[in-house]
Amino acid sequence: MAIGTVAIQSTPSLLSAAGSKWSNEVKKSVSPNSFVNIALIGKGGMGTSDTNTSLSVDGVKLVGVCDLYDKRLKDAKAQWGNALFVTKDYKEILSRKDVDAVIIATPDHWHQLIAIEAMNAGKHVYCEKPVIHKLGEGKALIEAQKKSGVLFQTGSQGMASLGNRAARLLVQQGVIGAVNFVDGQFTAAPGRLNSFTAPDDASEETIWWERFLGNAPKIPFNPQHFFAWRNWKDYGTGIAGDLFVHVLSSIHYIMDAIGPEKVYTTGGIRYYTDGLRDTPDVMLGYFDYPDRNNLGAFTVQLGANYVDGVSKKWGSMDFRIVGSKGTLDVGWDNVVLKTMGDVDPRDLQVLEQLGQGMKSPEKVSSREYLFSVKEGYKGGHYDHHFNFIDGIRNNKPLTADVLFAVRTAAPALLSYESYLQDKAIKWDARNLKIMK
Numbered sequence: 001m002a003i004g005t006v007a008i009q010s011t012p013s014l015l016s017a018a019g020s021k022w023s024n025e026v027k028k029s030v031s032p033n034s035f036v037n038i039a040l041i042g043k044g045g046m047g048t049s050d051t052n053t054s055l056s057v058d059g060v061k062l063v064g065v066c067d068l069y070d071k072r073l074k075d076a077k078a079q080w081g082n083a084l085f086v087t088k089d090y091k092e093i094l095s096r097k098d099v100d101a102v103i104i105a106t107p108d109h110w111h112q113l114i115a116i117e118a119m120n121a122g123k124h125v126y127c128e129k130p131v132i133h134k135l136g137e138g139k140a141l142i143e144a145q146k147k148s149g150v151l152f153q154t155g156s157q158g159m160a161s162l163g164n165r166a167a168r169l170l171v172q173q174g175v176i177g178a179v180n181f182v183d184g185q186f187t188a189a190p191g192r193l194n195s196f197t198a199p200d201d202a203s204e205e206t207i208w209w210e211r212f213l214g215n216a217p218k219i220p221f222n223p224q225h226f227f228a229w230r231n232w233k234d235y236g237t238g239i240a241g242d243l244f245v246h247v248l249s250s251i252h253y254i255m256d257a258i259g260p261e262k263v264y265t266t267g268g269i270r271y272y273t274d275g276l277r278d279t280p281d282v283m284l285g286y287f288d289y290p291d292r293n294n295l296g297a298f299t300v301q302l303g304a305n306y307v308d309g310v311s312k313k314w315g316s317m318d319f320r321i322v323g324s325k326g327t328l329d330v331g332w333d334n335v336v337l338k339t340m341g342d343v344d345p346r347d348l349q350v351l352e353q354l355g356q357g358m359k360s361p362e363k364v365s366s367r368e369y370l371f372s373v374k375e376g377y378k379g380g381h382y383d384h385h386f387n388f389i390d391g392i393r394n395n396k397p398l399t400a401d402v403l404f405a406v407r408t409a410a411p412a413l414l415s416y417e418s419y420l421q422d423k424a425i426k427w428d429a430r431n432l433k434i435m436k
């Protein structure tokens with residue numbers, strides 16, 4: 001029997017998860033027969049991946065790319081065609097009439113500002129996570145979306161995957177009982193946080209350094225800061241904003257959660273003591289979530305160790321949800337259900353709502369089932385971009401909208417803040433306020 005309400009469609013589309021006073025009202029639409037013209041701002045690793053995935057959705061055309069480094073603009077033309085408009089100034093992208101939507105994949109400290117300017121210019125926005133760099137930036141972002149009425153989606157693609165959608169259905173069906181605990185662990189072998197060897201051509205001639213700094217403290221040109229920006233809190237948001245936010249987004253989606261009431265995080269720079277970073281390489285974050293919709297009050301434990309090459313429990317973005325009747329190991333492409341009593345197969349019928357993408361449940365025993373995607377499934381990243389483009393084309397609201405984005409970025413930033421301040425922080429998720 002369902003213990004919560006499930007609102008899911010059988011296509012990749014996800015309906016707006018948590019009702020909000022800031023609900024999306026789409027104003028700027030693209031005719032269903034014309035191309036959706038996108039432009040990329042920030043052509044690094046993720047921007048390139050986002051763009052290629054977006055281009056794999058039918059009817060999407062790339063018309064412009066912005067980056068601060070000459071080489072990346074040259075690469076963009078080599079990759080996507082010489083006719084591409086390229087610039088170092090994102091304002092030139094925003095002033096173009098032929099751009100319907102932008103992908104923002106810059107370092108974190110630029111997300112909110114560019115997103116607000118893009119929305120004010122009437123562009124739909126796909127903004128990488130975390131959409132804010134500081135807690136205080138959230139409200140202005142939400143207001144800008146509300147005022148402009150364009151669509152906004154945050155780049156937490158895992159929540160759009162079939163695995164996450166299956167988990168949402170199973171949890172809300174009550175298959176594992178009331179949820180009490182979520183465990184997610186990120187590990188990586190030494191190397192991921194290594195300092196960066198700057199390319200020979202990296203200089204103030206080829207990189208617009210002043211623009212990179214933006215609202216960060218003014219310092220002389222430093223390629224370590226430009227290329228390994230994640231290592232510095234002036235531009236990045238630590239492991240919490242880089243990785244924890246993915247699991248937090250999935251949890252908010254699966255549980256219809258809006259945020260924790262308390263966050264505590266500890267950790268430190270344990271291995272990378274070369275002075276080339278001010279962010280920790282080991283972080284343990286704890287997040288207490290109140291009950292919502294009778295799905296259970298639960299604690300989330302998220303750990304990250306970038307100096308651990310062997311003790312990985314699950315896939316890199318996978319996590320375990322523990323309930324009073326059983327557990328779900330949730331990945332993007334598969335989910336494992338284990339229960340204390342026999343599973344009632346009628347409860348699994350809820351997964352029919354997912355349509356054709358998943359194989360029939362594989363029964364390991366009466367208390368263990370495996371749910372996995374069929375061969376050829378395009379993956380959560382595709383589904384997430386499909387939802388964005390489909391939303392633009394068909395005036396549909398999005399689940400990972402601006403309010404969802406701020407509500408999931410906030411606990412990640414609070415986690416980093418708790419580490420920095422060395423204390424637990426109480427959070428009013430509804431009003432996006434730290435409690436005294």
Ligand SMILES: NC(=O)c1ccc[n+]([C@@H]2O[C@H](COP(=O)([O-])OP(=O)(O)OC[C@H]3O[C@@H](n4cnc5c(N)ncnc54)[C@H](O)[C@@H]3O)[C@@H](O)[C@H]2O)c1
Binds near residue numbers: 042043067105107
């Ligand atoms: N969704 C995911 O799974 C995922 C994965 C990796 C990264 N990300 C996010 O994507 C973003 C980019 O990360 P990355 O790993 O691609 O970094 P990256 O360093 O590879 O790319 C960032 C690019 O932005 C450019 N840039 C910096 N400031 C700019 C500005 N003001 N205007 C235009 N371009 C600017 C840089 O020149 C660089 O090419 C981050 O916010 C990160 O958190 C998301």
